[in-house]
Amino acid sequence: MNKAKYTQEVPEDRNEVLKIIQEEKKPLKIMILGGVDSGKTTLTVFLANELLSQGFRVAIVDSDVGQKGILPPALISLGFPDSIFTTMEEIKPVKHYFVGTITPNQFFGEMVTGVKLLVNEAMKRRADIVIIDTTGLVHGSGVELKRMKIEMVKPDLVLALQRKDELEDILRPFENKTRVIRLAISENAKLHTREERRQIRKEKWKKYFENSSEYILDLRKFYISGTLMFQGKEISEEEKGLLESLFRWLIFHGRKIASRYFVVKADIGSFPRNFDKNAMNAVDLENLSNLLIGFIDKDGFCLGLGILKLINFKELKAHVLTPLNENEIKNAVEIRFGRIRVREDGEELGLLHRDAL
Structure with missing residues (x-):
């Protein structure tokens, strides 16, 4: 190793x-x-x-x-x-x-x-x-x-x-x-x-996550960093419907940050979709699965890592696998999003670009 x-x-x-x-x-x-x-x-x-x-x-x-x-x-x-x-x-x-x-x-x-x-x-x-x-x-x-x-x-x-x-x-x-x-x-x-x-x-990831448990975390109890995903204001139903119609997307989550849109979506059908990336950031839902996150304390240091399994955007709940225990998680004031997707068996699923989230 x-x-x-x-x-x-x-x-x-x-x-x-x-x-x-x-x-x-x-x-x-x-x-x-x-x-x-x-x-x-x-x-x-x-x-x-x-x-x-x-x-x-x-x-x-x-x-x-x-x-x-x-x-x-x-x-x-x-x-x-x-x-x-x-x-x-x-x-x-x-x-x-x-x-x-x-x-x-x-x-x-x-x-x-x-x-x-x-x-x-x-x-x-x-x-x-x-x-x-x-x-x-x-x-x-x-x-x-x-x-x-x-x-x-x-x-x-x-x-x-x-x-x-x-x-x-x-x-x-x-x-x-x-x-x-x-x-x-x-x-x-x-x-x-x-x-x-x-x-x-792979061996090191596997060793780190080998005694992990899954927790359902209320994201409203944490400051979220490392991503634009929860900045700005939630988009309206009208905006959501228009974007879905224009690009044939199923949108799970959308925000408007100043004049720029940020959406988490899945494609309906396979065909080219062109849009101004200065006006919109579109993230595939699957890219959030097995994404590495960090639990950050009040001093800005990382208490440990977790693997994001699922986000329920309606309830703002996240399913996270981590070796940290409940008391350690309680010491975190912030959840920070990383840019590598990895499974608990150590298999790396790919890197995301810095600007992807």
Whole structure:
């Protein structure tokens, strides 16, 4: 289930980094950068265990939403390992931030905000060393994402695992602002196919949801975020009938937000339907089935995940599967909609575009 396991058989430059970390003034923030399968999590596990064994209080911020070590995926998580551990999955998280998808694309705001808030939380809890594990998105838009993370977190040390010079576009602006150490990628680093990474996630989803129960939740008792679905005003019966007639839809729910319509619908018949997407957002009802949601507390942190099974729009009731118990759900003030559909057996059903909801 985990790609990275604790080993002391590491390239010599890792031990040199360890000596530098030991000598640096504390508290210390360390951000680890690298492409896909470059060994970021393996390095995180190695450093954390070695520093723990020397008596340091270590915090780990796991922001690799697609290949999370600290369960579950689709969140950014903060953990404080209190003893030697083999894999990150053994670490019990103390805080999560909801991203709601397995890829940072289209979700830069959530990625940067989550990392910043959890690093702050780690410092409040008096961590000596905070290690930030990041995603493998380092090209194209990934350069901007990493720039924003570094600017917001202001790490004292950036560890860059790179093949040739692939991270230089990220590192160059920070050469004189923070300490950057370039590391070679271990010859033991294993490349995983897309399907292998998907299978790893499947096992993690399944483990997270394995002891879940289904609850019927009154949506009027929560603030709903991450979607336009309940903003604005409910459309009139006349508007509903006109839209159904024009586009041959069955509309289950409709809102008008300023001058734009938002409808949840099912198609009647199969033929092209053209409309101005600046004037209307139309969501297929089936795209809400098995959609990931987050239960958010009063401080904006995520208490845990749920899988949306059904919404009764007339009664504003939602059927949700979650491992959280009733008391934990009562601590949530907000339900936030994600953009990945996943079953409780771990099978991923697809990603929705940021603007879909």
